[in-house]
Amino acid sequence: MARRRDPAELLPLTPQMLHVLLALSDGDKHGYAIIKEVSRRTAGQVTLGAGTLYALIKRSLGEGMIVESAERPDPALDDERRRYYRLTAFGRNVAVAEVNRLESIVEQARAKRLVGPGRARRA
Amino acid sequence: MRGSRRFRWLLRILPADTREAHGHELEQVLRDSYAERHQARHGAIRFWLAVVFDILRVAPRQHAEAAVQDVRYAARSFRRTPGFTLAAILTIALGTGAVTAIFAVVNAVLLRPLPYDEPERVTLVWARHPDGNRVWLAPAELEDARANVPSLEHIVGLTDLELALTGSGAPEQLHAVAASASLLDVFGIRPLRGRGFTSGDDLDSATRVAILSDSTSGRRCSSPSRRMARH
Numbered sequence: 241m242a243r244r245r246d247p248a249e250l251l252p253l254t255p256q257m258l259h260v261l262l263a264l265s266d267g268d269k270h271g272y273a274i275i276k277e278v279s280r281r282t283a284g285q286v287t288l289g290a291g292t293l294y295a296l297i298k299r300s301l302g303e304g305m306i307v308e309s310a311e312r313p314d315p316a317l318d319d320e321r322r323r324y325y326r327l328t329a330f331g332r333n334v335a336v337a338e339v340n341r342l343e344s345i346v347e348q349a350r351a352k353r354l355v356g357p358g359r360a361r362r363a
Numbered sequence: 364m365r366g367s368r369r370f371r372w373l374l375r376i377l378p379a380d381t382r383e384a385h386g387h388e389l390e391q392v393l394r395d396s397y398a399e400r401h402q403a404r405h406g407a408i409r410f411w412l413a414v415v416f417d418i419l420r421v422a423p424r425q426h427a428e429a430a431v432q433d434v435r436y437a438a439r440s441f442r443r444t445p446g447f448t449l450a451a452i453l454t455i456a457l458g459t460g461a462v463t464a465i466f467a468v469v470n471a472v473l474l475r476p477l478p479y480d481e482p483e484r485v486t487l488v489w490a491r492h493p494d495g496n497r498v499w500l501a502p503a504e505l506e507d508a509r510a511n512v513p514s515l516e517h518i519v520g521l522t523d524l525e526l527a528l529t530g531s532g533a534p535e536q537l538h539a540v541a542a543s544a545s546l547l548d549v550f551g552i553r554p555l556r557g558r559g560f561t562s563g564d565d566l567d568s569a570t571r572v573a574i575l576s577d578s579t580s581g582r583r584c585s586s587p588s589r590r591m592a593r594h
Contacts, residue, residue, distance in 0.1 A: 271388050272395040289417025290392040291377070294385040295425055323388055 245330060247337040250303060259286055260296050261305065261327060261335040268309040270322040271297065297325060305331030367394065373415065376422045378429040480551030484516075505543075517545040532583060539573070 253261070263269060263277040275288045288296075300306040309324040327335070350356040370393045374382055382389075393414060401407040441448040476482065489497040490504065500508070505520045512518070524539040544560035553559055554574050564572050575583070 272392045275392065275396070287413075289413060289421070290389050290396065291414075291418040291421035293392070294381065294389050295421045298381060298384065298425075321387055321391055 245304070247330065247334040250305075250334050251338055251341055253334070253338045254296075255286065256288060256292060257296050257300070258335060258338050259288070260293070260300065261331055261338075264306060264325060264327040265332065265335065268311065268324040268326045270324050272322075274325070300325075300331065303334075304328055305334055370394070373418055376418055378422075378425050380429055380432075381425055485549060517549045519543045519546045519549050521546070528579075528583065530583075535583070537579065 259278045259282070260274055262281070263274045269277065271290070271293055275290070275293055278286050278288055297306065301308070305328060306325045307328055309326040312324060346355070367390060370390045371386075374386055374389055377386075377389075396414075397407075397410055400410045403409075477485075479485075488500065490500050492498045499522060500520070502520060505518055508515070509518050520543045522541050524541050526537050526539045528535045528537050542560075544562050544565040547553065547559040555577065557574070559574070560572060563569055
């Protein structure tokens with residue numbers, strides 16, 4: 241029986257990796273859709289190049305964070321050469337663990353009054 | 364489509380396993396990105412700059428990861444079938460050694476130019492004894508050749524000698540070559556220090572002159588100036 245992996249083993253994730261997992265958290269997507277989703281959600285602050293994206297996809301597949309999805313949208317709306325990717329339960333746990341880790345850092349920064357209400361944001 | 368060819372050419376920078384697994388998708392994504400961006404002002408240039416930079420940034424790590432995977436796979440194979448792996452390593456080692464040895468000989472004999480001027484004009488001549496063995500020419504035969512074969516620029520006689528070097532330090536047995544004075548002219552070389560042979564050195568009445576090899580000179584003479592003086 242395969243050993244249950246601890247999501248913490250893969251932390252910290254790179255920001256790009258977290259964005260890819262987030263992009264897949266609400267449904268299966270193909271590569272270009274992931275790039276568009278990340279760019280839209282971050283208002284263009286994070287742009288994934290094709291090479292970077294597929295390096296992340298390759299690693300995510302290898303670590304079991306995502307799988308290739310067998311389900312495909314309506315063929316009329318789809319190019320059959322595209323592959324769709326789905327977040328696995330383990331991948332979701334890794335993303336949650338990374339978000340919790342980042343949240344903990346933000347809380348520490350708030351406790352030290354580095355950020356938070358009443359603090360002027362420095363440009 | 365020209366763009367597709369360029370994409371495929373660019374993707375060759377990535378390791379083969381990445382291309383096999385995701386090459387078509389990468390191409391598709393690049394085509395989609397290009398279609399969206401190339402009509403903007405300077406869109407095509409900015410697109411290609413971004414793509415080339417991205418691929419060049421990602422490729423080294425991908426290659427490194429592929430190399431690590433190969434090493435891991437090799438280590439696992441070694442653990443599973445050590446006998447076969449050792450036999451393969453031994454075969455490769457012997458093959459490499461044999462090829463290296465053969466190349467060393469071919470390089471020295473056939474490929475590497477001889478270390479003197481116009482080697483194609485130099486030839487070694489023997490006489491053939493009635494019993495079939497090759498023998499050196501006699502001094503008189505050399506003189507005949509000098510007198511009767513004007514097309515030869517130089518004719519040099521050579522013979523092996525065993526000499527004892529005495530003087531400072533312990534006497535030493537040396538392997539030497541006795542040669543006519545034009546030996547250095549034939550090969551177009553000059554001694555590093557001192558003088559070469561002159562035609563006067565060929566006369567029977569001349570003082571015998573020697574040129575020491577660099578190793579003998581370094582071993583027997585303490586200073587370059589003394590090495591020069593020892594003729």
